[in-house]
Amino acid sequence: MNKSPYVIIGNGIAGITCARHIRKYDSDASILVISGESEHFFSRTALMYIYMGHMQYQHTKPYEDWFWEKNRIELKKTWITSIDTTKQQLISDTGEKIPYGTLIIATGSKPLTIGWPGEDLKGVQGLYSLQDLENMEDNTQGIQRGVIVGGGLIGIEMAEMLKSRGIEVTFLVREKNFWDTVLPTEEAELINRHIRAHDVDLRLGTELAEIISNGNGNVSAVKTNTGEEIPCQFVGLTIGVTPNISLLKNHPDIQSNRGVLVDKYFQTNIEGVYAIGDCAEFTESPGPNRKTIEQVWYTGRMHGETLAYNLTHEEKVSYKPGIWFNSAKFFDLEYQTYGHVPNNIPATLDTFHWENEAGTVAIRFVYDKTVGTIKGINSIGWRMRHAYFDKAIDEGWLFEKILTHLDKASFDAEFATKHTAAVIQAYNTIKKRNVSLPKKGFLKRIVTAFS
């Protein structure tokens, strides 16, 4: 079977990483990337910055336009409407037939909706694609208030976007605290306070019941599950995303569940057809504490890297993600996480959480209750070194030893306030331990002696 041409549907991080790496390993392969969304690869995570005026669309493109021709990665801007796996060809919405040797489905996600009354009104939308951003630009011209539904990463981004344009925001969050399906209570509460400090009307424990029309097909208010009506001209639906596999609806030959079903080599049930990124669903979890659908930037990249390797090498490797990591930014607060930090700490693990007085910096360690080895860390407003924690968690370093090395583990900018001493003092007090402060250097001792 001839593998080439490699045809990739979707030019997001997963599809593009795969294309780049196929080229890296195989200089002869013919590679085609198809997208109806945009001509070139852009960073989806940067869409918010276009709306906020920090950047223009062109700045979100990680590679200059000449890059693709130079690397002989052919690009085609068209929507694919169907896949013919027997003839090995794709059919576009203009009727064009595109043959493939190997097909890689990397169609990403789409906003999840659950059939609220009024969710099709004008001014109601999710945010995932470039087209969504264009709609949002259009839908928010000259409006006074927007309502965001769903306390997750896209919801808080949308809130920040609207606030940057001086639009009032009511933020409906079903859970007790913001994103507390992922964040432990203390972190979630810290973010609650930060959201409110940005003058967002945050409604915790509140759900959307229906969206009300003004009679002309535009949204004019939402009704919550408590019966309250909140007038608004825009509704952002951000309760989550779901694999974008509408392309497969008419193709039961490629098996899918919520996403396209793949094994640990990203192979679907049909030979020569693969799926990676947000749209793929593993038949078996790729590791302990890993989900079967991975929908973050970093996993998309790793899927792409791994599949490209397998397509160009005789000996296949299975997808083995390392220590989990992720990051986000909630208005002004950066968040990083490494390893395993569940929102409810199970009995086998212990945890230590510290927050500064201003409530702008927080750190949480999760460690083994009996042997004290580190399992995971959350940090807010405090940048941490990925390489340090990747190694520490992988090798099972003692948590108390890491406490004394926090200055080394920190990735904060030079001259930033150091929190190590405060963290250790708090730990010793709360856990009745006696971890000593890291020794100061000779020069530092002199400086502190005089100050």
Add this chain to the structure above:
Amino acid sequence: MKALQKLGIALFCLALAFFSFLPFIGQYTLTAELVKSNVKDIHQEQMVEILEPMYGETYASNFAFIADFNSYFNTYNDALKANQEWDAVIWDNYAYALTKAAAESPVIDQPWLHIGITLILGSLGALLYILPLYKGKLPGIKHDGIYFSSMKSRGLLGIFTGTWLILFYVILYWYPEYLTNLVLMVDPISMAISGNPASQWFLYGLIYTLAILVMGVRMFKKYKGNPYQLLRTASVMFFQLAFAFLLPEILMLFNMPWHDFKNIWPLDYSFFYDYRLDGMISSGALGMFMLIWGIILIVIAVPLLTYFYGKRWYCSWVCGCGGLAETLGDPYRQLSDKSLKAWKVERYLIHGVLVFAVVMTGITLTNYFMEFELLGQATNQLHSIYGFAIGSAFAGVIGTGFYPLMGNRVWCRFGCPLAAYLGLVQRFKSRFRITTNGGQCISCGNCSTYCEMGIDVRWYAQRGQNIVRSSCVGCGVCASVCPRGVLKLENGEEEGRINDLPIIIGNKSITIKN
């Protein structure tokens, strides 16, 4: 925008209008006495005669006065040139000195009133706008709406500002006679500091320093809660005020040569010119110190400090050009070209200027030590070419005039020979790098967009690779704007600083180098 801020903008614009209008008021009367006292002894006789038709006449504008002056003066010189009597030609430019001497203007009678409605009103207006900025806002990135702003994204306001700056520089460097009213206006300030009347360079230095101080306050507001940005802004404000502005003027008060102790050859390209060397050598112990200090900076300080801290110790903490770029120029940092093509042009240009400066200085010094037997006064020709093309046109007109068009570091990036020298050390022998934090990059592009030097920071960050580039001035803004905490300016071990084959952390399937 609050009412107070609007008032501030209005006052600033008013002050700018007064400042732009002032050069053209007043009248001009020339007398033989004025000519005698303002030209060199050897030219007195001719000049008094050449300008004779102008005596007693009262000109209503400097345009008319300068036009007449040029017409008489050029007629005289052209005739000599036609007869190839080169030695008799008057090469000195007296237009500026005589226009200043002939001026009868309200700014002479009431300098403080005019300083008040231009410099003071302008600074106050700007501060009224700046001080309430981000009031009540939490510390964080303040880039909302930059690309919707006409001023900051090459809109009409930006083009207008750029045009004004370019015109100002062209007049300042090549037609200072049109600025005499402004120079007369600041005479009392100059007299108070150095005991000398002001020159156009004093006027320029004063405005330059004011711009750094006022826009430095803006940086304090914008980067609230960001110690690195606050410290380096305070540093450039201090070095400009103390070392570039006050100290040289105070030296003049004590009959010492004007000297900026933090300026370094080859940015300070005239350091080894004969008149500078003679000036320093003939100024006693302090003069000798100037000379030795200047050489220590070039030979020891640049390589040593750049080895430990990168070129940032100078470019974004000390340098005056950098100081203006980081304060007045900060609103324009996103306009630098990030393309690979621009990087190629940059490398040819900046190293070309470095070679030019080194060769010129080499020839100048050789000639100097051979007591001018090698080339006579011919090096002056070379100096004027460099002064015109690099010192004035590139560093000034393009360097600052193009802030709103090509970003705030055009000179530092494409032209500054000292930046090229510092950059070579930084690239090949330094502990400085911008560390990329494992696999956390999301390729959003904030770092590249806000890099004033046009470095495509993201190119490296998304591959998990450290950024080691000769042009990086270490302003730290890429690290500040990164939403995921991926970048950190660091001085550390040389080993592992340049990782040509980085591995992005997080994927255990592939262990081969990325």
